[in-house]
Amino acid sequence: MSDHALTDPFGRRIEYVRVSVTDRCDLRCFYCMPRGFRDFEEPEHWLTFDELERVMAAFARLGTRRIRLTGGEPLVRKDLPALARRLSALPGVDDISLSTNATRLAREAEALRGAGVRRINVSLDSLKPEVFRQVTGGKLEKVLDGLMAAKAAGFRPIKINMVMMGGINDGEAEDMVEFCLEHGFTLRFIETMPMGDTGREASGHFVDLQQLKARLGRRFDLLPGVMPGGGPARYVQVAGTDLHIGFITPISQHFCATCNRVRLSVDGTIYTCLGNEHSLQLRPRLRAECSDADIDDAIREAIALKPERHEFHEKPEKVLRFMSMTGG
Secondary structure, rough: OOOOEEEEEOOOOOOOEEEOOOOOOOOOOOOOOOOOOOOOOOHHHHOOOOHHHHHHHHHHOOOOOOOOOOOOOHHHHHOOOHHHHHHOOOOOOOEEEEOOOOOHHHHHHHHHHOOOOEEEEOOOOOOHHHHHHHHHHHHHEEEEEEHHHHHHHHOOEEEEEOEEOOOOHHHHHHHHHHHHHHOOEEEEEEEOOHHHHHHHHHHEOOOOOOOOOOOOHHOEEEEOOOOOOOOOOOEEEOOOOOOOEEEEEEOOOOOHHOOOEEEEOOOOEEEOOOOOOOOEEEEHHOOOOOHHHHHHHHHHHHHHHOOOOOOOOOOOOOOOHHHHOOOO
């Protein structure tokens, strides 16, 4: 670990950065982005691959070990495997992962694996084509093709992220468990978060995952489990199998005390918390030809802004940006 490791004001070591390479997406999950939304960041405001490499090299100098490529949908960014290869070569970085909706993964899986990506998270909220279309506006078969391509390419683990929504897909939890058992995937259930108008609307479908866990326990023998990685899920394992099931509970049982991550948006803004507006803009400094030491100082300045916890309960209206604008 670097002698200059980043530590926030509450003693949490920051060693995980989620890097958004685009705010665009080829799906329209209603809890993330409005169906008619077109107010995307202008391409000239996107950090270039050179700029992204420079920023992440600075984070690595300061102790970051994990990088996750996100969006929007990261695979709509041209030549993403080339960026992954550059980031995986940075001294000190030992984990490159990807969050994707998998609609484009079938044609990119081999290249990403060859570029150093080892772990993939795939958003999949339903195994029913009609429900999937209702939630995302897209076609389920593209996602399933992408998942099978990732499996064939040797990614491990492949984690399925399922946002649980009452009255929409909450009856499919057991089916998703069986699907992941069949294919050797890890499964993670996620509570809806009130980010932007879309997230607040989706919160009307909120499902307490503590209750879901109890329900699953009546059908499956669940044992305490642990999974490697830098994420916030609390895991159980289905007895007699390799299946781990994670529960990401930002509302019913928040994980702020152990938060080890920040997010870098496509326009170069560091967001220190999903549930607050604390942020710092790097792009103006990068394009003013600042020094590497200036970037290091700016990152430290951003980490000093990190709040102790989100305020989804107290001020659900506080965060105006959509999830896709933050970086997953």
